[in-house]
Amino acid sequence: MMMIDLNADLGEGFGRWRLTDDEELLSVVTSANVACGFHAGDPVTMRRVCELAAERGVRIGAQVSYRDLAGFGRRAMDxxxxxxxxxxxxxIGALEVFARAAGARVAYVKPHGALYNRVVRDEEQAAAVVAGVLLAGATLPVLGLPGSRVLALAAEAGLPAVTEAFADRAYTDAGTLVPRDRAGAVVTDPDTVVERSLDLARSGTVTALSGTRIEVRARSLCLHGDTPGAVELARRVRARLLESGVRVGAFV
Structure with missing residues (x-):
């Protein structure tokens, strides 16, 4: 039986401001990409999300980013x-403290935003991310876009490389994500997102922005937590997968 992991970006608030419904999303996903304070998140939020994830048996991942709170980690930086x-x-080290306190561990690493897109092609930045994972002292899996340099370098360094897909993001014909400043970059129709999720899980294919059918083989499917109606959409995606015979489970 086919199986896919469902991950979501969580803990993306700061102080009294909250962006994601962490508690509800943690009842749906199997892996939690927890913001580590550079693009969002703070110590109290990180601790709370780790505790909630550990209670529910959800894997905790470090969502690492450029240091860019004002731009939510989505601005290009050198x-x-x-x-x-x-x-x-x-x-990674900061999140590990709270994961251990909750009785869990950081289970994987996922770059965020501009860093995520940069390490698809940028050899130097991708190597720096992999070196950072190794410096943290663990052979943690790295989650990223299929065919990206960061996954290739992670594998070369002995780190598990885990491919990821996005049902709510448009793809180019080359299999990369359409930049957010382009029209149509984000798929907003819930029914379309649900069906794209099923296609990605069952056939490893998706329709690119151009209308071309492309291959995107992924072990994990990202459900963005900062979109309107994110919780209900995540529930619909999970229910559709299960009713179609796709198992939902963490990749680690």
Whole structure:
């Protein structure tokens, strides 16, 4: 039977401001990408999400980012490789403290936003991210786009490379994500998102923005938590997968 992991970006608030419905999403997903304070999140939020995830048996992942709170980690930045390596390790280490306190561990690493897209093609930045994971002292899986440099370098370094797909993001014919500043970059129709999720899980294919059918083989499916109606949409996606014979389970 086919099986796919469902992940969501969680803990993306700061102080009194909250963006995601962490508690409800943690009842749906199997992996939680927890913001580590660089694009969103703070110590109290990180601790709370780790506790909730541990209670529900959801895997905890470090969602590492460029240091960009004001831009939510979605602005292009040029960070020296050595600095990026240290900052990635720092974020993983910070989250690990709260994961351990909750009786769990950080189980994987996923870059966020501009960093996620940058390490698809940028050899130096991708190598810096992998070096940061290694510096954190664990052979953690790295979650990323199929065919990305960061996954290739992670595998070369002995780290499990886990492919990921997005049902609510438009793809180019090359299999990369359409930049958010382009029209149609985000798929907003709930029915379309649900059916794209099923296609990705069962056939490993999706329709690109151009209308071309492309292959996107993924072990994990991302459900964005910062979109309107995110919780209900996540529930619909999970229910559709299960009723179609697709098992839902964490990749680690």
């Amino acid at each position: 960070v020296p490789a050595a600095e990026l390596t240290a900052e990635v390790a720092y974020q």
